Amino acid sequence: MGLELPYGSVDFSLRGLAGQAEGFGRLAVGGQNGDVYSVTTLADDGPGSLRYGCRKKEALWIVFQVSGTIELRSYLSVSSYTTIDGRGQKIKLTGKGLRLKECEHVIICNLLIEGGVGDDADAIQIKPNSKHIWIDRCSLSDFCDGLIDVSRQSTDITISRCRFANHNKTILIGADPSHVEDRCIRVTIHHCFFDGTRQRHPRVRFGKVHLYNNYTRNWAIYAVCASVDSQIYSDCNIYEAGHKKIAFKYYKEKAGDKEEECSGGIRSQGDLFVGETEAGLEGGGGDSCVFDPREYYNKWTVVAPPSDDLKHYLQHCTGFQNIPLPSI
Known part of the structure; x- marks a missing residue:
């Protein structure tokens, strides 16, 4: 297709993922320096289970020797320096x-996460104080609360090549206007496909968020929302509205350390608004206060112009992929 795409070399070796994320999660190494642990059972717990491996405190690269559904009866806590590799x-x-609580250097790759049970069920919950996280090529849908929640001073996170569908509250970054410490949050979301999810692609409080080369279509409320003191850099994305035409929304809230309500800022750079889609940039905090990603991470990040080729790629090559597990 002549489209320059990221991560062309990460599947040549088992640990080729380590340290290869683009964006704020670029330092995530997962279980690069640990042993390989093989999941041999679909049971919720016990030797050979995914939970048993995630519980270990030493660095670990987790792979699977079985296919099928793992029904989690409680949140699955993931330890630091762990890769969950579904290839x-x-x-x-x-x-x-999955719950990433006070952990660092976690990579989650090539899983389907769907069918949540319980009012508080998030597909992936990242809080508190977690950092250096990379979520890549996962399909997420149909949970009771959020698909991905990032809050309580968790930061330096990349979400890439994921597919989101059949859901309402998709990605929340910053959970409450009283959490002023969440100004440290930094998240990159790129090459993801938001397919008819209703809202929060993402919704952001306080954090700095770089969105690039994503395709968001047929939302029901808004595509992207900037709330209290957030900074969102929307860079060469494709927005294609359905019934609701406006892509960007601003919600005012009062930060815990301020007297007046405020929203956040969105800078739209090179975005493609398809058909009758309206950007909706008026009425927010403006783009003058929005950060520049180039001041935070290095030059090899690949940002392509929005195009039909990019749209085709994101429709067909995001989320879970039927790819072999690379050799060690």
Whole structure:
């Protein structure tokens, strides 16, 4: 297609993912320096299970020797320096989701996470104080609360090549206007496909968020929302509205350390608004206060112009992929 795409070399070796994320999560190494742990059972717990591996405190690269559904009866807590690598099998997590709590250097790759149970069920919950996280090529849908929540001073996170569908509250970054410490949050979301999810692609409080080369279509409320003191840099994305035409929304809230309500800022750079889609940039905090990603991370980040080729790629090559597990 003549389209320059990221991560062309990460599948040549098992640990080729380590340290290769673009954006704020670029330092995530996962279990690069640990042993390989093989999941041999679809049971929720016990030797050979995914939970058993995630519980270990030493660095670990987790792979799967089985395919199928793992029904999680409670949140699955992931330890630091862990890679959950779903390449080579088809693993679906359901029931409860993953919890990244006070951990660092976690990579989650090539999983299906769908069918949440319980009012508070998030597919992936990142809080508190977690950092250096990379979520790549996952399909997420149909949970009770959020698909990905980032809050309580968790930062330096990349979400890439993921597919989001059949859901309402998709990605929340910053959970409450009283959490003023969340001004440290930094998240990159790129090459993702938001397919008819209703809202929060993402919704942001306080954090700095770089969105690039994503395709968001047929939302029901808005595509992207900037709330209290957030800074969103929307860079060469494709926005294609359905019934609701406006892509960007601003919600005012009062930060815990301020007297007046305020929203956030959105800078739209090179975005493509398809058909009758309206940007909706008026009425917010403007773009003068929005950060420049180039001041935060290095030059090899690939940002392509929005195009039909990019749209085709994002429709067909995001989320879970039927790819082999690379050799060690």
